[in-house]
Amino acid sequence: MADIRIGIYRGSTGLWALRGSSRIYFGGGEDIPVSYDYNGDGTGEIAIFRSGTGLWAIRGISRFYYGGGGDTPVPADYDGDGNVDAAIYRNQTGLWAARSITRMYFGASDDQPLPGDYNGDGTAGAGIFRPSSGLWAIRGISRIYFGGAIDTPAPSDYDGDNLWEIGIYRPSTGLWAIRGVTRTYFGTASDQPLPQDYDGNGSSSIGIFREISGLWAIRGITRVYFGSAGDIPVTR
Numbered sequence: 001m002a003d004i005r006i007g008i009y010r011g012s013t014g015l016w017a018l019r020g021s022s023r024i025y026f027g028g029g030e031d032i033p034v035s036y037d038y039n040g041d042g043t044g045e046i047a048i049f050r051s052g053t054g055l056w057a058i059r060g061i062s063r064f065y066y067g068g069g070g071d072t073p074v075p076a077d078y079d080g081d082g083n084v085d086a087a088i089y090r091n092q093t094g095l096w097a098a099r100s101i102t103r104m105y106f107g108a109s110d111d112q113p114l115p116g117d118y119n120g121d122g123t124a125g126a127g128i129f130r131p132s133s134g135l136w137a138i139r140g141i142s143r144i145y146f147g148g149a150i151d152t153p154a155p156s157d158y159d160g161d162n163l164w165e166i167g168i169y170r171p172s173t174g175l176w177a178i179r180g181v182t183r184t185y186f187g188t189a190s191d192q193p194l195p196q197d198y199d200g201n202g203s204s205s206i207g208i209f210r211e212i213s214g215l216w217a218i219r220g221i222t223r224v225y226f227g228s229a230g231d232i233p234v235t236r
Contacts, residue, residue: 003198004200005020006018006198007019008231011029011232012028012230018236019224024046027048030052032050034056035236038075038084044235049073054067054069054088056073056086066097067097070090070091072088073087073089074113076098076115077122077123078123079098080121080123091111091113092109096126104139106137106139111129112128114128116164117162117164118142118155122162129153131149131151132149134147134148134149146168146179147168151168152169152170153169154193156195157197157204158178158181158204159181159203165178165181167181171190172189174187184219186208192209192233194208194233205219206218209233211228212229216233
């Protein structure tokens with residue numbers, strides 16, 4: 001498995017900068033970066049979702065319209081073919097729609113959509129976190145309470161068993177609580193949690209991006225500065 005590279009997207013100019021590699025311009029304004037592996041080659045493509053029009057633009061691959069104003073992009077591999085699929089979550093109705101694959105309703109207006117492989121079957125399922133109560137609901141699998149309104153959800157496969165674990169990051173204290181795996185402290189109030197498999201060992205590492213300084217800190221792996229205030233962190 002390849003290691004993950006860190007990068008940033010600068011919406012004001014459409015700049016994509018990948019550390020140690022390329023700098024290109026693609027998108028801009030209020031576009032949302034959605035860099036994932038859409039063609040199954042093992043590398044995330046540069047891509048944006050334009051919520052005002054529902055445009056998906058995947059550099060070098062495709063441009064199409066799917067979704068629209070107010071939708072949240074939730075790309076993931078929903079059919080297990082190794083390619084990430086374009087998908088949206090419509091929080092007003094709880095609609096999940098994966099292009100050419102499925103449409104279903106799951107969740108409510110204040111829920112945060114968190115697609116992932118929570119049962120290890122190789123496909124992403126619908127999951128939500130409800131901050132008001134700490135509810136995690138994974139469609140067809142489980143409903144549990146873990147965390148609350150002050151927490152940021154951070155699910156991922158932290159132990160390399162091909163199952164995503166439920167996890168939270170608590171900015172006020174830097175607490176990471178990964179259900180059934182670990183509790184540790186890493187980061188501060190201004191950090192964004194970014195768990196990923198940064199070293200290619202098959203499990204996600206705890207990582208943060210500190211926008212005000214451009215700091216990337218990956219627990220046990222590295223600390224580097226890349227980006228600045230206003231940048232959105234992306235990985236490929």
